[in-house]
Amino acid sequence: MSPVDSHRGQWPIAAVLALLMVGELLIMGEPGRAGALVWLLTVPVCIAAVTSFKSRAFTIPVAVVSIFLASFVIAYFQVNVPTILSPLTIAETAACLVITAVVVREEPRRAATWSVGSLMAVSFFAAIVRDNWLSGSNYNEMLGSLVLGFTAVGTGLYFRARDTESGRLIAAAVTDAQKEERIALARELHDVVAHHVTGMLVQAQAALEVSDDDPRAAHRLLPGIVRSGTEALGAMRRLVGTLRQGENEAATTDLAADVIAAVERTRELGFETRLRIDLPDVVAPELGRSVLRLVQESLTNVHKHAVRPTMIDVEISRTSAGALRVIVADDGQLHELNQGGYGLVGMRERVDLLGGLFSAGPRENGWQVLAELPLEGTK
Helix, strand or coil: CCHHHHCHHHHHHHHHHHHHHHHHHHHHCCCHHHHHHHHHHHHHHHHHHHHCCCCCCCHHHHHHHHHHHHHHHHHHHCCCCCCCCCCCCHHHHHHHHHHHHHHHHHCCHHHHHHHHHHHHHHHHHHHHHHHCCCCCCCHHHHHHHHHHHHHHHHHHHHHHHHHHHHHHHHHHHHHHHHHHHHHHHHHHHHHHHHHHHHHHHHHHHHHHHHCCCCHHHHHHHHHHHHHHHHHHHHHHHHHHHHHHHCCCCCCCCCHHHHHHHHHHHHHHCCCCEEEEECCCCCCCHHHHHHHHHHHHHHHHHHHHHCECCCCEEEEEEECCCCEEEEEEEECCECCCCCCCCHHHHHHHHHHHHCCCEEEEEEECCEEEEEEEEECCCCC
């Protein structure tokens, strides 16, 4: 980045200081060599004020030395310079106010205290050398200098407090965003990978039970286990790709086909499943992905928690209120300790993000998951 670009935001300050310096030159008329030297010594102070927004390594030394030398020249050659409420020239005063505000805002308290103290000391020195404050009665300049100094310090403290609060809000926002990312990843791991792993586990358990009596039946279950493992591995790779590259997970492109595939995998596990599906012509990607995850997770819960279910009903239909209703119900017996887990939490989060309604719990005979998702988009 070039110096021009790095200080682009400070051009208004630079323009004001330049105008003040031009005004001083006009007020001085024909300043002579000594007056011109004093005017030139003001330039480093103004440059230090402009550059203080980006770098403050030499700001205070440059300002102090320039004001110190200008004070000697003014006192030795009796140069008459324009001042307002300060022993310093108008441009010097404005530059010191900018430096004070920036230093108080940006620097640590100890460094800011030393910097402001140095500017006050050299200003007091200038008041003694240039205007003879010790023997004179320049009460207006004294009071004006105090008011200007406190105003600059107060401005710096105000912006310092605002920056602190802004930093706190940004940190909180970053923490919330990271938490949301972790929750989203946990939800995907639970809904996708756990779904496939559960299928592998159920098929492996079935093969183990029948292996002694019917080895061929056990052999017939192996392709399903391999397929579930392959799908689980693919899901893990997609999630790793999302973590490494920041890419969003691809949404389903054919919701009906994906739901049918999930139901077919359930049937292959030995669960009789009935599917009724009525989808609109166009389904938003986010909505389609959430519907698919709801069906997959609900079926996974049946695999893991339902005891001897004879029928699983999966229904996806449109409602008169412009929503998509998802129902997954089974007639199996419930485990006594089945109180729901992260799967239900993840499903509820998905539905809430889309502004829908969600319920899950036991019914007269079995367990039912019900969700209604608005077709118009997220809330």
